[in-house]
Amino acid sequence: MEIFNGTQQALANRIKSDSTISNWKDWQWQLKNSIRTIGQFEKLTGIRFPAKEKEKLNETLEKFPLSITPYYASLISKDNYKNDPVFRQSFANVHELTVLDNELKDPLSEESDSPVEGITHRYPDRVLFHVSNICAMYCRHCTRKRKVGDIDFVPSKEQLRKGIDYIKNTPQVRDVLLSGGDPLMLPDSQIDWLLSELTAIPHVEIVRIGTRMPVVLPYRITDELVSILKKYQPLWINTHFNHPREITASAKEALRRLADGGFPLGNQTVLLADVNDCPRIMKKLVHKLVANRVRPYYLYQCDLSEGLSHFRTPIGKGIEIMESLIGHTTGFAVPTYVIDAPGGGGKIPVMPNYIISWSTNKVVLRNYEGVITTYKEPDHYDNKFCDRNCASCNLELNLEESDEIQSLGIEKLLSDDNDSISLIPEDNERYNRREE
Structure with missing residues (x-):
């Protein structure tokens, strides 16, 4: 019991x-x-x-x-x-009441990049679809503090339809990120309907869901919800753990259900002063994430939203943490440290410097231990000048899926998708007589 x-x-x-x-x-x-x-x-x-x-x-x-x-x-x-x-x-x-001159209601200019209600179209081939302003918990460091908690914005199907129609009419969109608020605050039936509409659009290749439910309300990840989500593969799910103590037995169970459901799981951590601004804490967090089949995806520098100055660290703290991870732990346990550029410039990766110097023939590098080494550039490399005339290019530009290699020999006889019952050597005299 x-x-x-x-x-x-x-x-x-x-x-x-x-x-x-x-x-x-x-x-x-x-x-x-x-x-x-x-x-x-x-x-x-x-x-x-x-x-x-x-x-x-x-x-x-x-x-x-x-x-x-x-x-x-x-x-x-x-x-x-x-x-x-x-x-x-x-x-x-109380520090949330301190709003500095450089802090903004909409620091990432999402409203400016919103062609229709609910859509932010910043990058060429993907859009962010705001499907709810309500969250299970209101994170004090939220970049959308201007919106989250707006109880008047629980979108109807008619409101969501505007975003769906925009995606349908914009063929360059191959990737749709459902965000909010928290998309999993929607009822199961509305999630089912929304995913069915989006995945039916021919040019939409993947759908992603950004949710903090496994962190703040892991019981939302029910068997019924997972059964609905499984109908719409490929579906990627990113969650938002910031500290190892958040990965409880209940959180692990929620992550297990999602991972067993076949969804690739990622995690987006925000670097927060007096919460996780410590290499030891961050290393423990990424280790616990990968142990639960979640790949650390981004480490975010805290945004310039109103009232968040007490949460922000210098960028140097983030670099210090990255130095403690790169080379010191499993490669896929290392997130990409990014600054989401104020004004809507998008995510900018920020990394320690590993190139010390560079000449025509050599690159001088250092590793995570401080060992300095050189990499010899090739003596002969024909730099390809691209004149955008693809018809004359010698690269393989047929980018469609290749046919599977046909089975040969005994493999062919063993194959369940081939009706052959025998292998006939070329120039077999008996079979040549039959043909005659």
Whole structure:
């Protein structure tokens, strides 16, 4: 029989005295009982704030609302909550009221790159499709703080249809990223409908979902949801773990269901001051991710959104963390460190420098240990001048899928997709007589 751990039991009983493990693991029960006020937070967690601090915190919530699932709140270390990474990411901070001159409501200019409602078309062959402004939890570091929590924007099919029609009428779009808010806040039936519409568009090759559900509400990843998603392969799923403590037994179960469902899983971590700005923390995080079949995808420099100055680190801290990963752990456990350029310039990779110098014939390099070495350039390389006349190019430009190599010899006889029953050597005298 499944039981609560002590913290979950106490928190659930404060919500309702007869709460059961079935209630706790019901994602809709979790949403219904989300913590939205400071009073609720104090009552359910037992953490108390001084009166003056509470006044400032209430001012913060007037501008940036609060929403924490009971599950995520149960992860907070009550004895050291002010330094707890879960608390820092989920609970309001008076520093959010400090808005610097260079901080923006829309730092990535998503509105400027929005040809129709719900679509951001920044890169040539892919679009971001905002399908909800609601999240299971409102992350305090969210780049879309201007939108998240807008209860008036839960899109209808008619609103979503505008984005679908834009994608249909824009044939260069081969990749659609569903984002929000959190796309998995939509009902199963609406997710099913949306994916069926998008995957029916001939030029859409892949669909991606960006979600934080495995982190803040892992019970949303139900068998029923996975069955729906499995109908629409290839489907890629990116989640958003920022600290090793978020990878709990429940989070692991959610990731297992998704991985077993056949979805490639990635993770996008935001570099946050006093949360994960430490090489030791980040290495542990990426190791726990790959152990659960999640590939670290991006490490984001915190954006210039309003009220996030207390979360931002110098870029040098990110470089330091990358130096601690590259060469020191498995290659596919190393994310790409990026800055999402203010003004809508897109993601810019930022990496340590490994090229020390460069001449006509040699490149001088250094490795992760500081060993300096050289790479000899080829003596003869005919630089290809491309005049865009593909018809005269000697490269293989037939880019369609190749036919499978036909089976030969004994392999041919063993093959289930071939009707041959015998191999006849060339110039077999008996068969030549038959032909005569």
